[in-house]
Amino acid sequence: xxxxxVTDRAGNKTDLNANSGESLMENLTANGYDDxxxxxxxxxxxxxxxxxxxxxxxxxxxxxxxxxxxxxSGEGSYDEARSRLSCQIEVTDALEGMTITLAPEG
Amino acid sequence: xxxxxxxxGAGHAGxxxxxxxxxxxxxxxxxxxxxxxxxPYERPPLSKQLLAGEVPVEKTHLRPEKFYQDRxxxxxxxxxxxxxxxxxxxxxxxxxxxxxxxxxxxxxxxxVREIPVPGADLPGVHYIRTIDDTLGIQxxxxxxxxxxxxxxxxxxxxxxxxxxxxxxxVKVIEMLDRVLARSVAEPVSRFYxxxxxxxxxxxxxNTGTDRFEGDGRxxxxxxxxxxxxxxxAVIVGIGVIPNVELAMECGLECNDGILVDEFARTDDxxxxxxGDCTNHPNALLDRHLRLESVQNAVDQARCIAxxxxxxxxxxxxxxxxxxxxxxxxxxxxxxxGPDDQVVVRGDMDSRSFSVFYLKLGRVTAVNAINSGSDYVxxxxxxxxxxxxxxxxxxxxxxxxxxx
Numbered sequence: 001x002x003x004x005x006v007t008d009r010a011g012n013k014t015d016l017n018a019n020s021g022e023s024l025m026e027n028l029t030a031n032g033y034d035d036x037x038x039x040x041x042x043x044x045x046x047x048x049x050x051x052x053x054x055x056x057x058x059x060x061x062x063x064x065x066x067x068x069x070x071x072x073s074g075e076g077s078y079d080e081a082r083s084r085l086s087c088q089i090e091v092t093d094a095l096e097g098m099t100i101t102l103a104p105e106g
Numbered sequence: 107x108x109x110x111x112x113x114x115g116a117g118h119a120g121x122x123x124x125x126x127x128x129x130x131x132x133x134x135x136x137x138x139x140x141x142x143x144x145x146p147y148e149r150p151p152l153s154k155q156l157l158a159g160e161v162p163v164e165k166t167h168l169r170p171e172k173f174y175q176d177r178x179x180x181x182x183x184x185x186x187x188x189x190x191x192x193x194x195x196x197x198x199x200x201x202x203x204x205x206x207x208x209x210x211x212x213x214x215x216x217x218v219r220e221i222p223v224p225g226a227d228l229p230g231v232h233y234i235r236t237i238d239d240t241l242g243i244q245x246x247x248x249x250x251x252x253x254x255x256x257x258x259x260x261x262x263x264x265x266x267x268x269x270x271x272x273x274x275x276v277k278v279i280e281m282l283d284r285v286l287a288r289s290v291a292e293p294v295s296r297f298y299x300x301x302x303x304x305x306x307x308x309x310x311x312n313t314g315t316d317r318f319e320g321d322g323r324x325x326x327x328x329x330x331x332x333x334x335x336x337x338x339a340v341i342v343g344i345g346v347i348p349n350v351e352l353a354m355e356c357g358l359e360c361n362d363g364i365l366v367d368e369f370a371r372t373d374d375x376x377x378x379x380x381g382d383c384t385n386h387p388n389a390l391l392d393r394h395l396r397l398e399s400v401q402n403a404v405d406q407a408r409c410i411a412x413x414x415x416x417x418x419x420x421x422x423x424x425x426x427x428x429x430x431x432x433x434x435x436x437x438x439x440x441x442x443g444p445d446d447q448v449v450v451r452g453d454m455d456s457r458s459f460s461v462f463y464l465k466l467g468r469v470t471a472v473n474a475i476n477s478g479s480d481y482v483x484x485x486x487x488x489x490x491x492x493x494x495x496x497x498x499x500x501x502x503x504x505x506x507x508x509x
Contacts, residue, residue: 030173032176034125037404037408041150041151043430045428045435045437067435069478071478071482074482074485074486
């Protein structure tokens with residue numbers, strides 16, 4: 001159960017007690033982070049679960065594959081260094097203490 | 107005192123509306139009435155991952171049930187609304203209970219179109235609309251069964267892809283001269299026919315269905331030419347019908363769907379509607395339309411929530427859809443017109459290409475197969491009304507961003 005620090009779109013900071021083995025998106029939606037829509041249900045077919053990985057955590061995650069890259073880079077709020085689709089990140093115990101920000105729409 | 111919002115329908119639209127409305131933190135007393143036993147869930151996996159047995163049922167739920175409890179959202183499941191009384195601002199359930207509302211949202215979705223042929227009610231004839239439908243197919247199929255799919259649309263083809271991979275013998279019977287004829291251009295149809303045939307699916311085109319036969323359960327399909335096809339199970343996917351009856355019976359305007367405006371309002375100021383059951387205007391497309399899609403269900407539900415939370419934003423989104431079959435990720439945006447110019451970009455044999463639809467050079471739609479960057483660009487072009495030069499679009503030496 002790693003703790004992930006989340007800043008939502010309104011700037012509220014909360015701690016998410018995440019379940020390892022599930023995606024970051026699933027953890028966010030199950031815990032009431034309603035900024036995350038995840039319309040396609042985690043199929044990497046939309047970009048409605050876009051988050052920023054803060055600090056040097058971005059470099060510690062497995063890199064974006066081509067599908068994720070195509071989708072997330074089409075977002076107006078895309079940040080090359082920090083943007084990820086949270087459905088493509090599997091939560092593991094190694095993510096203890098990771099800090100993320102829910103990306104604005106568009 | 108918080109206002110009462112009743113949401114009829116616990117599908118994708120109803121679920122998202124409740125979720126989004128709960129952000130008003132106590133402003134609304136929210137009840138979702140659904141006829142199934144399940145909390146709101148995603149339907150796309152029903153013909154894909156759930157049918158394949160790759161995910162448990164709970165994974166299809168939009169949110170865990172606890173989510174609704176934590177937000178005081180009442181899920182009234184296994185319940186069906188019988189009538190809406192607009193003057194009294196109340197609905198009556200089939201068990202006779204009445205519930206009053208301040209605001210009502212119709213998220214009634216669609217139901218499957220049933221096939222009107224003899225034998226259609228035999229056990230072993232299935233449809234795919236609900237979790238229980240999909241579980242029913244899984245339970246009914248023994249290894250290496252003969253499965254006949256009626257209808258070469260998305261549901262039928264997705265199910266065929268899953269079932270042939272599981273070792274079943276699968277035939278698809280399509281009445282028209284190509285699969286997916288209603289939504290994509292011919293090159294895309296032919297590509298999918300080829301991929302299915304290579305995977306071992308038999309596809310019969312220009313073929314009607316005359317009847318289903320069997321002793322106590324379905325054993326064969328007799329097609330329109332009189333040929334018999336062995337069938338341990340039949341899966342019918344021939345489209346859906348919008349559930350507009352409740353709206354019509356209480357006098358709301360309907361025309362191929364419940365008529366709503368760009369704020370998802372019906373002609374009754376206290377009644378909204380969202381999702382597959384609505385016929386709505388879209389300023390981006392400059393027309394009214396009814397869509398069968400997750401995107402529309404979610405975006406219209408959000409539109410209602412925004413209106414009720416005093417942040418109204420008119421609904422005008424580029425429609426988008428997706429379909430997963432085998433290793434093929436099909437992403438679609440926009441609505442192609444029947445006379446649009448069709449431009450193929452890329453090599454179909456590589457299983458990564460896209461098809462663009464142009465009206466006087468302006469991009470109206472894109473179908474991208476394993477080609478996310480073309481999809482993303484196409485969707486942007488549609489939203490912005492961009493005009494492109496067909497020869498440049500077809501030239502893969504020119505990067506998509508520079509077309």
